[in-house]
Every structure is written in structure tokens, then in C-alpha cells.
Amino acid sequence: MSKQYYHAETYDTRSSVGYLVKRAHGLALDMLEPELARHGLTFTQYAVLMSVRDGIALNPKDLCIQLRHDSGALTRLLDQLESRGLVERHRSVEDRRAIEVHLTAAGEEALRTVIPLVVNRINSVLKDFSHAEVDELLRLLNKLILGWQGELAAGGQQS
Amino acid sequence: MSKQYYHAETYDTRSSVGYLVKRAHGLALDMLEPELARHGLTFTQYAVLMSVRDGIALNPKDLCIQLRHDSGALTRLLDQLESRGLVERHRSVEDRRAIEVHLTAAGEEALRTVIPLVVNRINSVLKDFSHAEVDELLRLLNKLILGWQGELAAGGQQS
DNA sequence: CGATAATAGCTGCCGAAGCAGTTATTGCTG
DNA sequence: CAGCAATAACTGCTTCGGCAGCTATTATCG
Numbered sequence: 213m214s215k216q217y218y219h220a221e222t223y224d225t226r227s228s229v230g231y232l233v234k235r236a237h238g239l240a241l242d243m244l245e246p247e248l249a250r251h252g253l254t255f256t257q258y259a260v261l262m263s264v265r266d267g268i269a270l271n272p273k274d275l276c277i278q279l280r281h282d283s284g285a286l287t288r289l290l291d292q293l294e295s296r297g298l299v300e301r302h303r304s305v306e307d308r309r310a311i312e313v314h315l316t317a318a319g320e321e322a323l324r325t326v327i328p329l330v331v332n333r334i335n336s337v338l339k340d341f342s343h344a345e346v347d348e349l350l351r352l353l354n355k356l357i358l359g360w361q362g363e364l365a366a367g368g369q370q371s
Numbered sequence: 372m373s374k375q376y377y378h379a380e381t382y383d384t385r386s387s388v389g390y391l392v393k394r395a396h397g398l399a400l401d402m403l404e405p406e407l408a409r410h411g412l413t414f415t416q417y418a419v420l421m422s423v424r425d426g427i428a429l430n431p432k433d434l435c436i437q438l439r440h441d442s443g444a445l446t447r448l449l450d451q452l453e454s455r456g457l458v459e460r461h462r463s464v465e466d467r468r469a470i471e472v473h474l475t476a477a478g479e480e481a482l483r484t485v486i487p488l489v490v491n492r493i494n495s496v497l498k499d500f501s502h503a504e505v506d507e508l509l510r511l512l513n514k515l516i517l518g519w520q521g522e523l524a525a526g527g528q529q530s
Numbered sequence: 531c532g533a534t535a536a537t538a539g540c541t542g543c544c545g546a547a548g549c550a551g552t553t554a555t556t557g558c559t560g
Numbered sequence: 561c562a563g564c565a566a567t568a569a570c571t572g573c574t575t576c577g578g579c580a581g582c583t584a585t586t587a588t589c590g
Contacts, residue, residue: 216494217505220487225425229505230399230493232512234418237396238439239519240389256546259393266384273568280397285547287570309555309568328379334389335375337518345511346376346388352500352508353391359496360398415576432538444577446540468538468585 229356243337247329251322256281257293258330261323264299264313271310298322388515402496406488412481415440416452417489420482423458423472430469457481 218228225231245255253261259279262268269275272290276283290313293299298319304310315323338346377387384390404414412420418438421427428434431449435442449472452458457478463469474482497505 215502216490217497217500217502218490218494220490223486223490225421225427227509228493229497229508229512230403230489231421232509232516233392233395233399235437236392236512236516236519239516239523240392242439242523243519244389254546262384262390268384271568272570278394280401282546282548283569284549284571288546304568307556307568311569327382330389331375331377331379331382333522334387335377337515337522338376338388340518341376341511341514343374343376345514348507349388349511349515350386350391352504352511353388353395355500355504356496356508357391357395357398359499360395360402363402363492363496364398430538431540441576441578442539443541443579447576463538466538466586470539 233356243333244330247333248326251326251329253322253326256289258326260286260289260293261298261315261319264315265320265323271304271312273310275313293319392515402492403489406492407485410481410485410488412485415448417485419445419448419452419472420457420474420478423474424479424482428472430463430471432469434472452478 241255244258248255248258256279260275263275263278264270269278272283272286275281276286279286281289290299290301294301296318297316300314300316302312302314304312341349400414403417407414407417415438419434422434422437423429428437431442431445434440435445438445440448449458449460453460455477456475459473459475461471461473463471500508
């Protein structure tokens with residue numbers, strides 16, 4: 213961008229990408245958590261299961277990074293999911309420090325129950341969007357995420 | 372949308388609006404929190420101050436709703452901000468149950484220090500965006516938020 | 531106008547997240 | 561290959577968010 217989009221003097225929260233993303237995120241939680249709770253899952257537990265299922269993160273380390281979750285907290289969360297028989301932990305053979313998290317049949321079954329409800333909700337939220345608009349939203353969000361990752365990789369020092 | 376965008380059988384986390392919004396939100400926090408911490412603010416404290424400054428929420432009730440924060444937790448957070456002299460609480464005269472939250476001069480000063488840093492970061496993240504792309508992202512995010520609010524207002528029952 | 535319901539904010543309690551430190555394993559460097 | 565740094569997962573402690581209950585005030589409805 214040749215010129216900066218925002219300026220400190222005129223910055224207003226309502227038109228800030230950050231604010232809008234936070235607000236959208238909060239509303240998504242408000243909508244999905246009650247639904248998931250009815251099936252005995254917190255949103256974080258659901259997020260862990262889905263991340264494993266779709267290969268976004270296959271071990272605790274990546275789950276922490278991708279879900280922005282504390283390492284200690286994740287250990288205990290996996291303890292729960294494991295004791296409920298939804299996931300299994302296996303020590304990796306290539307790197308014996310690491311652990312591989314797998315969905316059990318029960319874990320996959322739980323997701324098969326819950327995913328349609330989630331999908332319905334999201335579709336319902338998108339009911340006034342054209343197909344092209346959703347595509348564009350996804351593209352821009354991905355671009356935003358890449359930009360953020362780039363910034364963070366740059367070390368977090370002042371630009 | 373005449374046809375549903377997502378389908379349970381083919382649903383993949385990576386292309387889900389929900390996932391992308393959550394990821395963008397998490398990365399934004401990763402980027403902003405260290406910056407704010409250097410100035411003695413948590414992100415939530417910053418969000419409260421900004422919400423009051425920009426008239427998004429002027430009392431604890433609206434702050435809870437807009438920031439999706441627990442009422443009890445917010446009371447204690449406001450206690451802190453008040454004891455540090457960044458905000459003031461005044462009982463409303465129209466409704467004596469309610470409280471009006473105001474920024475003090477010190478609160479405004481703190482924001483004047485911090486806002487430019489936040490703005491720089493956001494601009495830096497948006498550096499590969501055209502002006503039109505940011506406009507479109509803001510429009511779509513606002514539309515998404517409206518859709519979510521509509522769903523929630525509809526009562527949260529199954530669609 | 532009186533009684534009951536609803537609302538705003540606060541408090542206590544509990545569970546989950548964040549932080550620091552530990553152990554086991556691997557990578558790096560001389 | 562020896563020694564030290566880095567990494568992955570886990571544990572204990574602290575802090576913060578979520579929940580239920582309480583008080584004061586306002587709205588509702590007979």
C-alpha cells in the first residue's frame with residue numbers, strides 16, 4: 213500500500229480491522245458454544261479435535277501455536293479428551309520428545325455429530341452473502357493472516 | 372445465498388470463515404500484546420479504554436456485551452483501571468443502577484501513547500493490501516457481524 | 531399504587547488459562 | 561563425540577475468566 217490506511221490522529225475503533233475481527237470472533241463463540249455444550253464439548257475441545265482431523269496440527273506443539281493455547285493448559289485438555297476416549301497420544305518414533313495426537317473412532321464419531329450443526333450455523337450467518345462475497349472474504353482473511361505471520365516472523369520489532 | 376456455501380461432508384477447517392477469523396484474532400493478539408505490555412496494559416484493558424473513548428460502550432453492561440467479557444471479571448478490571456487513575460466511575464442519574472465509565476486525562480494520555488504503536492502494526496500488516504481491498508475487507512467483516520447478530524437475535528435455536 | 535419481575539453491578543467460588551521451572555530428548559559446535 | 565543450547569511435553573503455582581448468588585433500583589402489570 214503506497215499510503216498507510218490508518219492514521220493515529222483519526223483512528224476510530226469502529227473501522228479497525230482488529231476490532232472487527234475480534235467482534236466477529238466473539239460473536240462466533242456466542243453462537244457455537246451453546247450448540248457444542250449440548251454435545252459435551254467446549255469450543256476449545258472442538259477446535260483441538262478439528263485441528264487434528266484436518267491435519268492443521270498433529271502434535272501438542274503445533275496445537276499450541278495454531279490455536280494460540282498455553283502448553284500447560286493443552287496438556288490438561290488432552291488429558292481430558294484422552295480419558296474420554298476421543299483422542300490417543302503416541303510418542304513419536306522420529307523424535308521421542310514429541311507426541312502424536314490421533315482421533316479415535318469415538319472422536320471421529322463425535323465430530324460427525326457436531327459438524328453439521330456448526331455448518332448449518334455458519335451457512336445461516338452467510339445467508340445474505342453471495343458465493344463470490346464469501347470467496348472474497350476468505351481470500352482477504354487469508355491474506356491478512358499471511359501479513360500477520362510475516363510481521364511476527366520479522367521478530368516483532370518496531371516497523 | 373441461494374445455495375449453501377458449506378456442506379458437512381466436505382467441510383474443511385482451513386477454508387472455514389470461523390477458523391480464519393479465529394486465527395486472525397489470535398495472531399492480532401500475538402502481535403499487539405507484547406507492545407501493550409511494554410506500556411503496562413493488557414489487551415483487554417486497552418480494549419476497554421478504546422471502547423469507552425470511541426463511544427462503543429459507556430457502561431459496564433455494554434462493555435460486557437461488546438467485548439464479550441464476564442460481568443464479574445469486568446468489575447475487577449475496572450477496579451484496577453480506576454485505582455490506576457485511567458478511568459472514573461460515576462453512578463448514572465437517569466438509572467441509578469447503572470454506572471457511567473469515563474476516561475480520565477491520564478487515561479486519554481495513555482491511549483495517545485499507545486495508539487500510534489497499534490496503528491503502525493496494523494498498517495504494517497496491511498502493507499500488501501490495496502486501499503480498495505481494505506475497504507472491501509471492512510465491508511465484508513461488518514456484513515458478517517450483522518449476520519451473526521441477526522442469528523443470535525433470532526434466539527439461537529436451530530435454523 | 532402495590533407486588534412481582536427484570537436489570538445493573540458487585541462478590542465468592544471454581545475451573546481454566548498463563549507463567550515459570552523440570553525432565554527427557556535432539557541439534558549444534560568446537 | 562563431548563558439551564552445551566534448544567526443543568517438546570509436562571507439573572506447580574498464580575491469575576483471570578465464567579458462573580451463581582446478592583443487593584439495589586427500575587420496569588411491568590394487575
